[in-house]
Amino acid sequence: AQTVTQSQPEMSxxxxxxxxxxxxxxxxxxxxxxxxxxxxxxxxxxxxIRQEAYKQQNATENRFSVNxxxxxxxxxxxxxxxxxxxxxxxxxxxxxxxxxxKLSFGAGTTVTVRA
Amino acid sequence: xxxxxxxxxxxxxxxxxxxxxxxxxxxxxxTLYWYRQILGQGPELLVQFQDESVVDDSQLPxxxxxxxxxxxxxxxLKIQPAELGDSAMYLCASSSDRVPNTGELFFGEGSRLTVx
Numbered sequence: 363a364q365t366v367t368q369s370q371p372e373m374s375x376x377x378x379x380x381x382x383x384x385x386x387x388x389x390x391x392x393x394x395x396x397x398x399x400x401x402x403x404x405x406x407x408x409x410x411i412r413q414e415a416y417k418q419q420n421a422t423e424n425r426f427s428v429n430x431x432x433x434x435x436x437x438x439x440x441x442x443x444x445x446x447x448x449x450x451x452x453x454x455x456x457x458x459x460x461x462x463x464k465l466s467f468g469a470g471t472t473v474t475v476r477a
Numbered sequence: 478x479x480x481x482x483x484x485x486x487x488x489x490x491x492x493x494x495x496x497x498x499x500x501x502x503x504x505x506x507x508t509l510y511w512y513r514q515i516l517g518q519g520p521e522l523l524v525q526f527q528d529e530s531v532v533d534d535s536q537l538p539x540x541x542x543x544x545x546x547x548x549x550x551x552x553x554l555k556i557q558p559a560e561l562g563d564s565a566m567y568l569c570a571s572s573s574d575r576v577p578n579t580g581e582l583f584f585g586e587g588s589r590l591t592v593x
Contacts, residue, residue, distance in 0.1 A: 366519075395580045406481075407520075407568070407584040453519050457580050464510065464533060465582055467519035 364389045364456045368468035375444045376476050382429075383439045383471045385454030393459035396430065396437045401470075402450040410452070413437065415459070441473070449475045479503045481585035483569050489591045495557035498588045501550070502571030508532075510582065511544055511554050512568040520568055526552060559592045566590075 365388045375381035387396070398410040413421045413430050421428050425445075429438045441448055454468040482501040490496050502509050507528050512520035523542065525533040528549035537544065541560070546552040556563055566589050570582040 397580070406586045409581050412579065412581065464522050464525050467521075469519045470517075
């Protein structure tokens with residue numbers, strides 16, 4: 363079974379600054395997908411960014427980018443120019459490239475944005 | 478925009494009572510998931526359906542939990558009898574099997590259960 367570890371329970375960032383969330387995972391597979399999901403308070407979880415393991419180029423989505431280090435099994439999320447609306451719980455998730463589409467989640471990191 | 482619908486949003490019950498949650502996935506999504514999220518933790522998969530068939534229910538406490546998706550569309554998750562440790566958010570998600578498959582799961586707003 364794959365395990366996903368997020369070692370930062372909470373992170374705080376000043377508005378307009380940058381924050382980086384860390385994630386490591388354990389797998390014996392070579393082909394898989396990694397995701398960052400955002401869960402705002404009392405709202406549904408939404409996808410922030412995804413990365414295919416076979417792609418060397420790091421994914422970017424507007425102010426969100428990842429640093430994917432396959433050999434180190436590391437997948438960090440960088441939020442640039444932080445906004446108040448970025449305050450949420452962020453989950454790193456792993457999915458095998460096999461037909462089993464279930465996601466395995468980390469414990470989450472709560473991001474607080476200071477005005 | 479299509480969304481995953483869940484009800485009820487909030488449920489308070491006493492232990493030993495029965496409780497049920499309902500989920501309607503995005504139209505056309507063949508795969509449906511029920512996750513349990515304890516406060517402050519990441520979601521954990523309880524059961525996964527492909528159409529009306531169970532793909533994975535290895536983490537479902539089958540002595541008290543049951544799930545069905547009879548027509549391969551909406552789904553019901555039932556707990557009977559509820560225990561104090563069942564207090565959590567129950568999340569439903571769905572995904573499309575169309576190619577190319579991005580692997581993205583679409584989540585509902587969840588059903589928060591409090592067992593007294």
